[in-house]
Amino acid sequence: MNIQAVEVVRDQNPIRRGVGCRLCGTRLRHTLVDLGMSPPCENFLRADQLDQVELYYPLNVLVCDTCYLVQLKEYMSPETIFSEYAYFSSFSTSWVAHAKAYCEAITKRLGLGSDSLAVELASNDGYLLQHFLPLGVPVLGVEPAANVASAALEKGVPTRVDFFGVRLALQMVAEGLRADLIIGNNVLAQVPDLNDFVAGMKVLLKPEGVITIEFPHIERLMAENQFDTIYHEHFSYFSLLTIDLMATRHGLRLIDVEELPTHGGSLRIYLANEESSWPVNDRVQLLLDREKRHGLTDMGTYASFGDKAQRAKRDLLAFLISAKNEGKKICGYGAPGKGNTLLNYCAIGPDFLDFTVDRNPYKHGRFTPGMHIPIKPIEAIDHAKPDYVLILPWNLKDEIIKQMHHIASWGAKFVVPIPFVTVIDPSELPR
Numbered sequence: 001m002n003i004q005a006v007e008v009v010r011d012q013n014p015i016r017r018g019v020g021c022r023l024c025g026t027r028l029r030h031t032l033v034d035l036g037m038s039p040p041c042e043n044f045l046r047a048d049q050l051d052q053v054e055l056y057y058p059l060n061v062l063v064c065d066t067c068y069l070v071q072l073k074e075y076m077s078p079e080t081i082f083s084e085y086a087y088f089s090s091f092s093t094s095w096v097a098h099a100k101a102y103c104e105a106i107t108k109r110l111g112l113g114s115d116s117l118a119v120e121l122a123s124n125d126g127y128l129l130q131h132f133l134p135l136g137v138p139v140l141g142v143e144p145a146a147n148v149a150s151a152a153l154e155k156g157v158p159t160r161v162d163f164f165g166v167r168l169a170l171q172m173v174a175e176g177l178r179a180d181l182i183i184g185n186n187v188l189a190q191v192p193d194l195n196d197f198v199a200g201m202k203v204l205l206k207p208e209g210v211i212t213i214e215f216p217h218i219e220r221l222m223a224e225n226q227f228d229t230i231y232h233e234h235f236s237y238f239s240l241l242t243i244d245l246m247a248t249r250h251g252l253r254l255i256d257v258e259e260l261p262t263h264g265g266s267l268r269i270y271l272a273n274e275e276s277s278w279p280v281n282d283r284v285q286l287l288l289d290r291e292k293r294h295g296l297t298d299m300g301t302y303a304s305f306g307d308k309a310q311r312a313k314r315d316l317l318a319f320l321i322s323a324k325n326e327g328k329k330i331c332g333y334g335a336p337g338k339g340n341t342l343l344n345y346c347a348i349g350p351d352f353l354d355f356t357v358d359r360n361p362y363k364h365g366r367f368t369p370g371m372h373i374p375i376k377p378i379e380a381i382d383h384a385k386p387d388y389v390l391i392l393p394w395n396l397k398d399e400i401i402k403q404m405h406h407i408a409s410w411g412a413k414f415v416v417p418i419p420f421v422t423v424i425d426p427s428e429l430p431r
């Protein structure tokens with residue numbers, strides 16, 4: 001297929017034309033939340049880029065009243081997002097430990113061995129598949145970003161640099177490859193053509209094979225007001241109800257689900273072929289029922305989320321304005337992607353935060369996208385001795401408060417913005 005032909009196919013995609021649901025094609029008529037215009041949240045700027053034009057895209061989140069898929073239009077092409085992906089999963093030690101425990105448990109549960117094949121989609125730098133090697137389970141990674149894929153190859157994890165979908169699945173099957181296990185962790189949100197991706201998994205799966213997928217749970221996102229975890233690179237946000245409909249659509253069956261604490265509350269779902277012999281765990285129906293009880297089939301529940309986000313914005317700004325009026329010095333902690341959604345939505349720039357700090361040296365000397373807050377090494381907090389430290393990666397707040405407890409020595413306090421602004425005085429906490 002030549003490039004022109006690809007463009008024609010893409011233009012037939014209803015979500016690209018801005019009218020239909022990415023999963024079921026229903027016309028989208030309901031807004032979850034409109035976070036205004038924002039630059040892509042990973043576009044950290046160098047000093048020489050500060051007086052150049054920055055691209056802004058809408059963060060207007062819609063919800064489908066037929067399949068309940070929460071979604072953004074695809075403003076950024078996956079090629080832009082994935083081609084030189086800067087995030088290496090192995091940098092996060094807790095995430096690697098999470099992956100290791102999963103590999104050991106799933107090998108036992110499915111009885112995987114030397115004649116099995118485990119395939120991970122968006123396998124990153126092999127942070128997960130590497131743990132199957134000592135267990136004697138053959139693996140194959142599929143990863144579109146060439147630089148992280150080469151890090152996987154160095155670990156001895158065979159990896160294909162490609163985008164996954166029906167085309168690649170058919171090619172793999174033609175080469176004699178079929179999977180006993182297909183893994184997709186935190187990739188579903190970034191897939192522009194969901195139906196092609198899931199159909200590809202069905203093609204690649206052995207008749208009794210199992211698919212496991214992890215993703216942030218929209219029920220937790222809404223309940224805990226995590227509107228800042230919405231950004232352009234994530235096109236889709238899932239409930240179990242949506243996953244169930246998606247599975248049925250593709251001849252798959254939801255056989256189990258687990259709730260995980262990762263990313264503010266995630267689900268790990270297990271899918272098998274519709275005609276397979278896998279029994280369905282009771283947890284599936286229990287969670288589907290709970291989502292219904294929590295109103296996830298009611299458009300009114302989704303509509304009220306926007307009010308919550310607006311209230312969090314007003315509360316945070318009211319706090320920052322009164323602190324500044326009292327002459328207080330405020331800085332940030334962390335420069336995560338989600339921090340940039342929050343900062344841009346609330347219009348918090350260097351007029352409120354003198355600077356922020358981050359552990360990642362790549363970000364030092366750069367500026368946050370849109371709001372242009374300077375990013376410094378962690379030690380800058382000790383030099384500046386601010387009155388307040390606003391924690392942007394709030395999901396890591398316990399760890400950060402422990403590490404930065406010493407700010408109590410000059411009377412400083414932590415501020416956590418989500419779900420609603422909270423001030424924490426470390427001198428009142430046990431060390």
Ligand SMILES: [Zn+2]
Nearest residue numbers: 021024064067
């Ligand atoms: Zn839909």
